[in-house]
Amino acid sequence: MSTVEILGTAQDAGVPHLGCRCGNCEAAREAPGRTRYASAIRLEDGGRYLFDATPDVRFQLADVPDGAFLTHAHLGHLTGLLYFGRESVDADELPVYATPGLGDVIRENEPLYSLVEDGNVDLRSIDEDSAVPLTETSVTPFRVDHRETLPTGTLAYRIDGPNRSLLYVSDVDSLTERAESLIRDVDVALVDxxxxxxxxxxxxxxxxxxxxxxxxxxxxxxxxxVLFTHLNHTNPLLDPGSDARERLESAGFRVADRGDSIDL
Ligand SMILES: [Zn+2]
Ligand SMILES: [Zn+2]
Ligand SMILES: [Zn+2]
Structure with a gap:
């Protein structure tokens, strides 16, 4: 059995959000149960694989995974990689999958470069349609439109398990026809x-x-x-008692929550 566990469901900067006194942020400061970590998932299929290395990774994982798949070079999706370095767990050749452009950014810029130099990570290039077979599942990246100013690109990941398929699309600028068809083509989708x-x-x-x-x-x-993830601190769906949550759930959708698991 292969399972995807949800590790975080917030936009990059999390909830609460630095410098914000909105109702959702104040509620999260007062009640730890309302805190949300940045969007990430973990696949267990015999091995354990992290998708998105968030700044909250030390709360999200107790152990070093067997590999990490990066989506893109923004705060909530990349910076947690630093926790695999020598100031932290000092990982040994953690396989890290990223687009060729993002791999170059990591190889060429401090402080990420030290991870490569010190052998903490083993960078592996992946791109559109180059499936990575794992133990029981296979992972296929797809390019999605997200900030054309980001030359390193953005990936969504499709995970095909023995019984079901899942798409993880944490960031996308708009629901293009292609993005929509990727979502319609799987059993479960974690959507921006x-x-x-x-x-x-x-x-x-x-x-x-x-x-x-x-x-x-x-x-x-x-x-x-469809489960929605990557919620901004301003999103009324964060309040379980909101009208927005009621409308979402009565239409048959859900908000993803940390700890949810999805069998594939
Ligand atoms: Zn993001
Ligand atoms: Zn806020
Ligand atoms: Zn982003």
């Missing part, structure tokens, strides 16, 4: 749920994401079980 609506922040055009409301409409007739 950064914003519920466009009025949550005043610089939404600088940080485009499909709103959960628009994704709910687009995917209303999909057979895929």
């Amino acid at each position: 749920g950064t914003f519920w609506s466009r009025d949550e922040i005043d610089r939404v055009d600088d940080v485009p994401h499909p709103t959960v409301r628009s994704s709910m409409d687009a995917l209303a007739d999909a057979d895929t079980e």
Whole structure:
């Protein structure tokens, strides 16, 4: 049996969010149960594989995994890699899968370069459609549109298990036809749920994401079980008693929660 465990469900900067006094952030400061770590999952299929190396990784993992798959070079998805270095667990040749461009960034820039130099990580290039066979599952990366200013690219990952398939798409600028078909093509999808609506922040055009409301409409007739992750601290879905949560769940969707596990 292969299982995906959800390790974190927040946008890169987590909940609470530094410098924010909004209701969701204050609730998380007062009640640790409302805290959310940055979006990440762990696949167990005989080996253990981390997807997204978040700044919260030391709370998310107790042990060094057998490999790590990176999605892209933003705060919540890359910086946790530093915890595999000598100031922390001093990992021994952890296989780290990344696009060729992201691999170059890691190889050429401190402090990440030290991970390569010290043998903490073993960088492996992957890209669109180059499936990585693991013990019981296989992992296939797909390029998705996310900040064209990010030349190293962004990957979504499809994991095919013995019985079911899962797509992990934590960040995408919009639900393009292609992104939608990737979602419709799997049994379970963990989907970018950064914003519920466009009025949550005043610089939404600088940080485009499909709103959960628009994704709910687009995917209303999909057979895929859709869980939203990567929630921004402003997202009303963070409050379990919100109208937004009620609308989401009555439409057959869910918010992903840390500790949830999905059998594949
Ligand atoms: Zn992100
Ligand atoms: Zn906040
Ligand atoms: Zn990003």
